[in-house]
Amino acid sequence: MIDLRLSESELEARRNHLVEFIRDRADAAGTDRAVLGLSGGIDSTLTAYLAVEALGEENLHGLVMPGEVSREDNMSDAEWVAQELGIPYDVFEINPIVDQFLDAYTEAEGDQLAVGNARARTRGVLNYLVANHENALVLGTGNRSEALVGYFTKYGDGAVDCHPIGNLYKQQVRQLAAHVGVPEELVEKPPTAGLWAGQTDEEELGIDYDSLDAVLALNVDGPLSVAATARELGDVTEEQVRSIREMYERSEHKRRVPPAPEPLD
Ligand SMILES: Nc1ncnc2c1ncn2[C@@H]1O[C@H](COP(=O)(O)OP(=O)(O)OC[C@H]2O[C@@H]([n+]3cccc(C(=O)O)c3)[C@H](O)[C@@H]2O)[C@@H](O)[C@H]1O
Numbered sequence: 001m002i003d004l005r006l007s008e009s010e011l012e013a014r015r016n017h018l019v020e021f022i023r024d025r026a027d028a029a030g031t032d033r034a035v036l037g038l039s040g041g042i043d044s045t046l047t048a049y050l051a052v053e054a055l056g057e058e059n060l061h062g063l064v065m066p067g068e069v070s071r072e073d074n075m076s077d078a079e080w081v082a083q084e085l086g087i088p089y090d091v092f093e094i095n096p097i098v099d100q101f102l103d104a105y106t107e108a109e110g111d112q113l114a115v116g117n118a119r120a121r122t123r124g125v126l127n128y129l130v131a132n133h134e135n136a137l138v139l140g141t142g143n144r145s146e147a148l149v150g151y152f153t154k155y156g157d158g159a160v161d162c163h164p165i166g167n168l169y170k171q172q173v174r175q176l177a178a179h180v181g182v183p184e185e186l187v188e189k190p191p192t193a194g195l196w197a198g199q200t201d202e203e204e205l206g207i208d209y210d211s212l213d214a215v216l217a218l219n220v221d222g223p224l225s226v227a228a229t230a231r232e233l234g235d236v237t238e239e240q241v242r243s244i245r246e247m248y249e250r251s252e253h254k255r256r257v258p259p260a261p262e263p264l265d
């Protein structure tokens with residue numbers, strides 16, 4: 001078994017490092033402002049807490065962007081986070097915008113994945129509308145677990161200027177969130193992309209995050225083979241490890257700049 005939990009002193013060191021990272025990225029972009037989408041989920045909540053430490057709440061702009069399938073409790077949690085931290089925020093309804101896309105291309109209606117990804121991309125457009133206007137960075141909320149398996153929408157929630165928590169596995173996101181004072185009910189909420197009704201990450205991925213993290217740490221970030229990873233973990237099958245390995249390999253394109261052909265001599 002592998003233990004990815006961080007000690008209290010490691011958590012404090014991570015917190016300072018990530019806060020410093022946000023300040024550095026803002027400095028490099030010549031701004032002290034940032035925009036971020038608030039979903040009521042743990043990734044955006046932790047990112048918001050860190051961003052307040054880095055830039056100050058008055059320099060942030062939170063966007064709460066409910067859509068047709070957003071759960072009300074998540075949207076009220078998102079507003080709670082903004083209010084609790086004192087972050088100025090707007091609520092933008094994305095339905096009318098997404099409906100316009102579907103009026104333009106009616107064939108996609110009912111296509112859960114295509115429409116769900118359009119929802120994520122619509123939020124990305126709104127983030128950048130505000131960020132361009134306010135000379136602000138768009139803070140991403142992706143964590144290492146999602147990035148490695150490509151569990152995000154290309155140019156949707158993946159369309160951001162930096163990912164402050166991008167080096168933390170999901171269980172470490174939860175741990176750091178608790179460490180910086182995020183209330184337990186937000187830390188323990190089942191993660192959801194919220195792209196269609198009833199969606200949860202763990203159901204779609206076919207594995208719980210603690211096991212996913214362990215497989216990623218041993219087989220993708222670490223040196224163990226598929227068989228050795230399954231043997232080491234005991235409660236994860238070789239087939240599950242192989243499937244995660246495949247998700248990692250198939251999603252390489254999402255972690256790279258789109259390729260162009262080499263120049264001809
Ligand atoms: N090798 C390759 N080189 C270049 N492009 C490649 C490619 N393979 C596929 N593609 C292209 O990539 C595109 C498909 O990628 P994409 O549009 O992202 O779509 P896709 O990966 O199919 O779907 C997004 C996934 O991320 C999940 N998600 C989304 C948003 C948020 C969260 C969350 O955790 O909150 C999760 C969502 O539930 C779904 O499972 C297509 O255009 C496809 O042709």
Ligand SMILES: Nc1ncnc2c1ncn2[C@@H]1O[C@H](COP(=O)(O)OP(=O)(O)OP(=O)(O)O)[C@@H](O)[C@H]1O
Nearest residue numbers: 037038039041042043044064065141157191192193
């Ligand atoms: N309804 C929404 N309003 C505003 N932003 C959203 C909304 N839904 C998704 N987002 C943005 O997309 C990001 C990616 O979603 P994702 O589900 O991975 O993270 P999360 O909701 O913060 O955490 P969790 O994975 O625990 O649900 C969010 O962190 C947030 O920035």
Ligand SMILES: [Mg+2]
Nearest residue numbers: 039041192193
């Ligand atoms: Mg979510």
